Amino acid sequence: MGAVVLVTGVSRDLGRRFARHVAADPAVDRVIGVDVVPPRGDIGDVAFVRADIRSPVIAKVIAKEDVDTVVHMSVIATPGSAGGRATMKELNVIGTMQLLAACQSAPGLQTLVVKSSSTVYGASGRDPAMFTEDMHAKRLPSSGYAKDAYEVEGYVRSFARRRPDVRVTMLRGANVIGPAVVSPITSYLRLPVLPRVLGFDPRLQFLHQDDLFAVLQHAVTHDVPGTFNVAGDGVLLLSQAIRRLGRPSVPLPPLGVAGVGQVLRRAHLADFSPEQQAFLTYGRGIDTTRMHTVLGFQPRFSTPAAFDDFAHTLTHTERPTPVGADHG
Template sequence: MGAGRTVLVTGVSRDLGRTFARTLATDPGVDRVIGVDVIPPRGDLGDVTFVRADIRTPVIAKVIAKEGVDTVVHMSVIATPGSAGARGTMKELNVMGTMQLLAACQKAEQVRQLVVKSSTIAYGASSRDPAMFTEDMEPRRPARTGYAKDVTEVEGYVRGFARRRPDVQVTLLRCANVLGPRVMSPLASYLRMPVIPTVLGFDPRLQFLHETDLNRVLRHAVLSDTGGTFNVAGDGLVMLSQVLRRMGRTSVPLPGVAFGGLGSFLKSARVADLSPELIAFLTYGRGVDTTRMRTDLGFEPHYSTAESLAEFVATLPPAGGRADRVLGALADHLPPVDEDRPAQLTLAGDHDGRR
């Protein structure tokens, strides 16, 4: 790819998108960066030109044409509704937004490169999974709902676009769970809880990607001449039990059914969003092979999975405050913890603790 390009970045109202757009705008190989989102970002965008636009509408095609965009970085496939509103709106942004964006790219002859931030959630999480997923593998249990299904659909549309526009270099980055001091995600919210529920009898393997390495791999992909699909994660894996020990957090093992029922309580209390796909991940875990990331894409993360976790842990506030009060309310549903017996959650409508 030549120098002096004009790059459009979607999803800049969120911290990760804003940080990446700002960083890319300082690169000597990039002339201009256009940041697009439905709401303005909270922080400073630096030299990025912000355009308020909804990628679910045809207006995005006008932005690409008017600004002479030749490279598109799609970062607005989101795991949580956040300011977007309810789950229905989130699905619209993820799936319909991607469809409109790709339709606009297909019509724009000057577009030569597309980089899409995807997620390893595309592989799902189940008891039948391999030890490590490679890029050519399919999920053992196809996603039927939620963010995981959105990611599956988005990737399908991206592959379709790549077939229709073989002249465009398409890079799909399947990123492991991003972790870092500024990351707001379902998993990060779960790990920030002062008392952490776990699924009884399971100790999932986890992989992390540091937020600065996400920034770096996106920039690397933009400036690289290599297209394709790549797993992106820090070296190594950690068990959830190791994560909790290093965080110094107390855990409460719960039966799978009770763990699922806990999700609605935590969501209503705005402490964490334990979606079905996150519950599956916290039960079975997931590992991805990153050989292709190194050999073909030529990218090496600065942080291992353990180092990403260590930096996250170092910035955790001491337990206390509102989250403690909410978890205190949760504790009212739990009997005293017996060292030889895991705690059982008493769900609403189950007053005597029996099922």
Template sequence: MGAAGRVVLVTGVSRDLGRKFARAAAEHPRVARVIGVDVVPPRGDVGGMSFVRADIRNPVIAKVIAKEDVDTVVHMSVISTPGSTGGRNMMKELNVIGTMQLLAACQKAPSVQNLVVKSTTTVYGASNRDPAMFTEDMEPRRAPRSGYAKDVAEIEGYVRGFARRRPDVNVTLLRCANVIGPSVVSPLASYLRMPAIPTVLGFDPRLQVLHERDLLGVLGHAVSAGRPGTYNIAGDGVLTLSQIVRRLQRPTVPLPGFALGGLGGALRSARIADFSPEMRSLLTYGRGVDTTRMKDELGFTPRYTTAEALDDFAANVVPTGGRTDRLLARLEERLAERTALPEAPRG
């Protein structure tokens, strides 16, 4: 790092976690400037970040990197749900084509010395053939054929290709567990905020999470440490879904797996929760990851265990308890309200 400090470009700053990281990075004493990039401006306090409206699918991103003399790129714009993007095809284009263009721009830029990519443990999938804990060298037991998991697998392949072509760049790939926290909006957070929690009959999956503060912490650590490699990032320990639900003081509604899929479509249409195929697999089989490399090689230890992260999340969730049938009736009312078609104007 030069005496003047790092020049950091952060993608995906229109979303809350991207904005928070860019704002925190701008306050770091070893960072000179932070340029936040996205197609729409971020809402809320951006602090010392400079915002540039740009689409990373467009080659113009190379001009931004060259003009600003960027030496560190933090890629946070890989999205897990098509909800806000206009459908699955657009989501895939933003994720895969966007990453390809960003990496092409980084490859041409001699100023770039560090690349940090926020990936996800979803890349391992979730199946009945999984090991107790995935290490970074393991492959998913079933290769993803579609959706977010396939996007992530492709993105990681492109990142590895970039690392081979530019061996002079420190490339750090962070496979983050599901992020949770009081202000996090995500498929898992929306699911756990439901008044009655639908579960897969006969299964009690083990889950591991990462607190949002630890996500911001590990991104900052990766930028300053410059330790290349692939790392699982998660809080210590696992909890079963039944243990989590008890902590949240919520009733469960056990359903057969196919029924959960049908309910998921209705919940997604009503914008209550997003049950992607990856989410349904996780809620059936669970997933655990080994974080030895994160601690020993990356040199990062999360402040929150899985249990502590969920307790912090639970502190901001109103317990529902009570009778399940009453809660289901309320949920049905919400679904009906959200999915009802507007009345046609009378002639």
């Protein structure tokens, strides 16, 4: 008998697509997708259950459906898609705590896979060339999505200590990119003119959406506990990315970029948060050695190839319909 997989966050595009993706795996018997609202697109053979992971009802869903594998994808990156920063934090942090409490009380649970983010490493001028999984941010995140992701990881590690019988795999993905992805970085790259921080040319790494689905599926079906950086091979400088887009850019001093960012946020054109500005100033590099050697996963798209696939489908007039911002 195959695995019974519960996927959180299926009302958002990446969660819905992954649930369909993993449902096609021969090693998986059933997939249950949960969220507070139904997904807008086709979910195929996935069984949808309307449930709020902030509520104790999630424990009943896990027990009733005999779930043995949980894939947590509902940590969201932008306050706009959640109805504000307070609601975003509640969904991300309180939701994770409640989900882990449900997992704690589920004797049949065997596997927990958590989609985290490389934003936990922050972005500063004192960063190493490449972060390995045992390194920490030089300056701990103090707000926004990065702080939520950092707290979520702490709760997941505590759960792993309490339930050593459960295989826990945490995937720290680089910025996910692809034709359909709506996130802080893709919203920035979709701007007709891109503001840049004067005097800086940050390094960027990307993870193609198809490789995100593949690595999550790999973690579900392989015995690979631990924390892993996940990104396409190689890096791109921001200047190289902008040239590939064929779009103009405007170098501005940091205060100028911050001012433009506030205008963009108020206009709901891009979530130009302080953490996003830091990333577009200093960039970030993550070492993926363990992804290759321990996790045993090879992305199909390199960072440049993932970016090119995104850029190829982009037009100056494109305005994708947000279905809830996906993860960065």
